[in-house]
Amino acid sequence: MTTHVLLLAGLQNPTVRRRYVTTRALLAQNGHPEFYETLLELLGCARISRARVEHHFAALPDAFEAARVVLRTPFPFGSDISDAARPIELDGSRELIECGLHREAVFWMVVSYSRYQKVLAADAPAGMHQQFDGGHRELLGDLGIESFADLQRRSQLVRAHLPRLWKVAEGIIASNPQVED
Numbered sequence: 001m002t003t004h005v006l007l008l009a010g011l012q013n014p015t016v017r018r019r020y021v022t023t024r025a026l027l028a029q030n031g032h033p034e035f036y037e038t039l040l041e042l043l044g045c046a047r048i049s050r051a052r053v054e055h056h057f058a059a060l061p062d063a064f065e066a067a068r069v070v071l072r073t074p075f076p077f078g079s080d081i082s083d084a085a086r087p088i089e090l091d092g093s094r095e096l097i098e099c100g101l102h103r104e105a106v107f108w109m110v111v112s113y114s115r116y117q118k119v120l121a122a123d124a125p126a127g128m129h130q131q132f133d134g135g136h137r138e139l140l141g142d143l144g145i146e147s148f149a150d151l152q153r154r155s156q157l158v159r160a161h162l163p164r165l166w167k168v169a170e171g172i173i174a175s176n177p178q179v180e181d
Contacts, residue, residue: 002039002042002158002161002165003019003020003022003023003039004019005165005166005169006023006026006027006165006168006169006172007019007022007023007026009169009170009172009173009176009179010026010030010172010176011176011178011179012026016107016108016111017088017092017093017096017108018092018096018104019107020039020040020043020101020103020104020107021096021101021104023036023039024036024104026172027168030168030171030172030175031171031175032168032171032172035164035168038161038164040103042154042157042158042161043106043107043143044142044143044144044145044154045103045106045107045142045143046103048102048103048106048142048143049102050097050100050102052142053097053102053103053105053106053109054097054102056109056113056135056138056139056142057093057094057097057105057109059113059132059135059139060089060090060093060109060112060113060116061090062132063113063116063117063120063132063135063136064081064086064089064090064112064116066116066120066124066128066131066132067081067115067116067117067119067120067124068081068082068083070119070120070123070124070125070128071119071123072122072123073119073122073123075115075118075119075122077115078119080112080115081115081116081119089112090112092108093105093108093109093112096108106143109139110139110140110143113135113136113139114136116132116136117129117132117133117136120132
């Protein structure tokens, strides 16, 4: 949600898939380009290589298809796991990677993979969920999240950066003549 704060401060659409790309441009335009790397650090992908992101992306189409086939339970954003949504779900990530924005693709890949896993856990035959669990955990592991304790530490790190995030957001708001009291 760190990007949402900044995007809303800049009156930008807080899109999910392209949020990091849009935030990077907003920060550069408002004199805070250095803060972008901080956001990537908070996500855990600042140092991830393109090859590693491509490795994780290679597992997504099969997980998507497995979830699409078994989806029965109504889930928030369940419509994202459909033939109609395939270009956004998969091609969108591939496009970011191919444009050299592999780190920016990571957030959407994690969101997508997590949705697939949720569907598979609820609706797939026994054992099918585990077939894709390893790839999901591997992706999270590359972001430094291998346990609940890791997730708690990351959450604390994000909270510790909130004052700086808010200061940057206030600067964006102050420099934008379209923002009114």
